[in-house]
Amino acid sequence: MSRVTGKRLTAKGEATRRRIVAAAAQLMYEQGITATTMEDVRVATGASSSQIYHYFADKQALLLAVIDYQTEAVLDLQAPHLDHLDTITGLRAWRDLLVENQKRLQCRGGCPIGTLGSQTAETNPEARLAVASGYLRWENAIRAGLTTMHSRGNLTGNPDDLALALLTALQGGLLMTQIHRNVRPLEVALDTVLDHIASLSGGSRE
Amino acid sequence: MSRVTGKRLTAKGEATRRRIVAAAAQLMYEQGITATTMEDVRVATGASSSQIYHYFADKQALLLAVIDYQTEAVLDLQAPHLDHLDTITGLRAWRDLLVENQKRLQCRGGCPIGTLGSQTAETNPEARLAVASGYLRWENAIRAGLTTMHSRGNLTGNPDDLALALLTALQGGLLMTQIHRNVRPLEVALDTVLDHIASLSGGSRE
Structure with missing residues (x-):
């Protein structure tokens, strides 16, 4: 079970979630937290907005995962x-x-x-x-x-x-x-x- | 002569410049550099935009002074x-x-x-x-x-x-x-x- 979202994820879901976190971590590392938007993360992963928000309710949840x-x-x-x-x-x-x-x-x-x-x-x-x-x-x-x-x-x-x-x-x-x-x-x-x-x-x- | 602007300032000008830098330093300390705008600094000092830009061409110049x-x-x-x-x-x-x-x-x-x-x-x-x-x-x-x-x-x-x-x-x-x-x-x-x-x-x- 994902600690942050509280949702039980499939293996594929877990992999997608991890890909989003890795991309967010890289962006925050390179340009800082404030300058990194959910849209930047979406573009970097090629995911849809609804996919991103399926795993992370908001930027704060994503930051804690990072x-x-x-x-x-x-x-x-x-x-x-x-x-x-x-x-x-x-x-x-x-x-x-x-x-x-x-x-x-x-x-x-x-x-x-x-x-x-x-x-x-x-x-x-x-x-x-x-x-x-x-x-x-x-x-x-x-x-x-x-x-x-x-x-x-x-x-x-x-x-x-x-x-x-x-x-x-x-x-x-x-x-x-x-x-x-x-x-x-x-x-x-x-x-x-x-x-x-x-x-x-x-x-x-x- | 101010090191950053290259302008020679009067005592009053030096005091105004210093007040702007002190306010910017405090804001950047409290909320971070990215989240601090020139407008925030203007509001905090009660100065006009033209005053702020008289001393600092842009946020980068102000950051270096901070x-x-x-x-x-x-x-x-x-x-x-x-x-x-x-x-x-x-x-x-x-x-x-x-x-x-x-x-x-x-x-x-x-x-x-x-x-x-x-x-x-x-x-x-x-x-x-x-x-x-x-x-x-x-x-x-x-x-x-x-x-x-x-x-x-x-x-x-x-x-x-x-x-x-x-x-x-x-x-x-x-x-x-x-x-x-x-x-x-x-x-x-x-x-x-x-x-x-x-x-x-x-x-x-x-």
Whole structure:
């Protein structure tokens, strides 16, 4: 059952719905939420208006689906690494993935979640809370690895704080990398927190 | 001479221009850049259209003036502290100011510069470069203190990297504080980098 519409969809319906959300996500990413109209989404997908409104009552429903979609996309991209954040080696490999991804994107776009959050935080409380929920899922995934390190006795710091520090470094690094069109802010932001974590892990690679 | 219009303004003209920019900055901060029209700015200031267009040829010129205005405002707020970022005590006092400011704002608004950057980065290269220039002024101010610490032998790390790490932590912390309506992300982001700097300063308070 679709979480947003509350309607049970056929496989074909689910595919159409997903195609609409993907097109809306791409448009909002490229031109911003305010500048993206339901008509833009209709044209981009080649769907009819009645099809679009069958799945999404209004732009707000579509925006909430886009926030979910981008949260899944961000977590999927990192999925192979998120289970290995319990060693310094695993953390550094995750950092490399994030930096390489920005190089591939030529430092464009920033964080797909953070960008949606920044655009909606003061004008759309429902969207802000959806972004907050996406951030929490991401933070929890990072925290799991650090908590394992801590419980093994390989980390003396507070794993909750260090997980949040990694995510804030990532968010600030992505924003400044986007603005400067240069990966150095992201590299330095993550490396500084990772160096700090390494200093609290007694030089262990495990 | 006004940097943006290239016109030499009287004191009264400068005051009117500043009033227009302040109103535009407030509107863009509250409702976003795209949603803010020249007519909104006119209504907010009580000026006539011809007055507005006397100072700003178009919305783009006004936006660039708003980016300058917000950069000055951010640096002015921190000015009493920026000359004292060459000790751990001074850095912690600056951190406290930034956290207190977010509490005062009830965690609303995020970073006035970062928010403008996030909204324009992919659609307005001129605005993106103006934000990048604002970030560099801020980063330079932070770097000056850390470079002094380093040259006194009170910091073993790379002051350029640590200054950038502090600004990325601040940007990520402000964004997540805005989304969660809670100062903890900002506190943890700054404290983590400051703890790292303290660990590289041999425990010196100087």
